[in-house]
Amino acid sequence: MVASPADFPALSRYSGLVQLALPFAPTIESSLAPTRVSPIAPTTVRPLAPTSVSPITPTPEDPLAPVYFVRHRRARRYLLRVEHDGRLRVTIPRGGSRREADAFVARHLDWVARERARLQTRSQLSFEERHTLRQRARIELPARLLELAALHELTVTRVSVRNQRTRWGSCGRDGHISLNWRLVLMPMAVRDYVLVHELMHLRRLDHSRAYWRLVAAACPGYREARQWLRTNGPSLR
Ligand SMILES: [Zn+2]
Numbered sequence: 001m002v003a004s005p006a007d008f009p010a011l012s013r014y015s016g017l018v019q020l021a022l023p024f025a026p027t028i029e030s031s032l033a034p035t036r037v038s039p040i041a042p043t044t045v046r047p048l049a050p051t052s053v054s055p056i057t058p059t060p061e062d063p064l065a066p067v068y069f070v071r072h073r074r075a076r077r078y079l080l081r082v083e084h085d086g087r088l089r090v091t092i093p094r095g096g097s098r099r100e101a102d103a104f105v106a107r108h109l110d111w112v113a114r115e116r117a118r119l120q121t122r123s124q125l126s127f128e129e130r131h132t133l134r135q136r137a138r139i140e141l142p143a144r145l146l147e148l149a150a151l152h153e154l155t156v157t158r159v160s161v162r163n164q165r166t167r168w169g170s171c172g173r174d175g176h177i178s179l180n181w182r183l184v185l186m187p188m189a190v191r192d193y194v195l196v197h198e199l200m201h202l203r204r205l206d207h208s209r210a211y212w213r214l215v216a217a218a219c220p221g222y223r224e225a226r227q228w229l230r231t232n233g234p235s236l237r
Contacts, residue, residue: 069101078104082115117235137161137181145177145195152218154202165237168194168229171201182236186228193225 067088075093078101082088092101105112125133142159149156157175164170169179177198183191196219204211215222 067105069098071096080105080108080112082112082119086116086119088112114234118237120235133184134161134163134181137179137184141179141181141183141191141195144192145179145199148192148195149199152196152199154199156199156202168233169198171198171205173205175202185236186232189221190225190228193219193222194229196222 066086067090069090069092071092073094075091075096077093078096079091079093080088081091088105090101090105092098138161141161145156145159155175156177158177160176160178161181162178164178164180167178167180168183169177171177179195179198183194186194193215197215200211200214200218203214219225
């Protein structure tokens with residue numbers, strides 16, 4: 001039901017705030033009760049002492065610089081996060097190594113580039129510009145959706161324009177279509193494809209072959225539009 005450009009799940013959702021050092025479970029306790037330490041409620045918390053934070057050392061030969069590594073005992077896997085200033089933070093889990101961290105980063109270069117591009121775009125829009133664009137979206141998007149609905153003899157019960165983080169649009173069983181205000185940042189043809197995508201869900205609430213045939217008939221250029229979204233979508237979010 002969703003036109004979604006998101007293909008990097010857990011990574012981008014990681015909210016890595018400053019990590020406190022959390023000690024291992026006390027030996028006595030753990031020998032008596034070898035239950036796993038809950039990630040939510042640690043039994044003891046030592047005063048602020050980061051396990052190990054390497055200083056920020058941007059190396060000029062590294063295309064990923066500035067990058068910094070943080071060891072985090074309770075992390076269960078490697079994590080990446082692009083900070084708002086563009087620095088890449090790499091969390092090394094307990095038992096992990098710097099070498100593995102480097103390999104992990106190397107496997108996610110595309111993600112890092114996309115994430116940086118996304119943050120860049122966001123910071124290029126001032127608060128006022130965003131406000132103006134969202135206002136425009138609230139007027140233009142429902143109007144265009146209803147126009148296309150009429151063209152295809154479909155009935156939309158409700159339209160909302162929202163600030164979704166991972167979706168361009170969605171369509172509910174009740175005929176309620178939600179649209180992402182960022183659609184106004186896209187070329188008309190791409191925006192229309194997203195609108196048609198949601199409208200065709202009024203006929204079929206799935207992504208079956210039959211569904212895509214409906215989309216193709218209503219929007220012959222849909223493949224190019226999808227490609228555009230894959231390439232440029234992440235930088236709009
Ligand atoms: Zn869909």
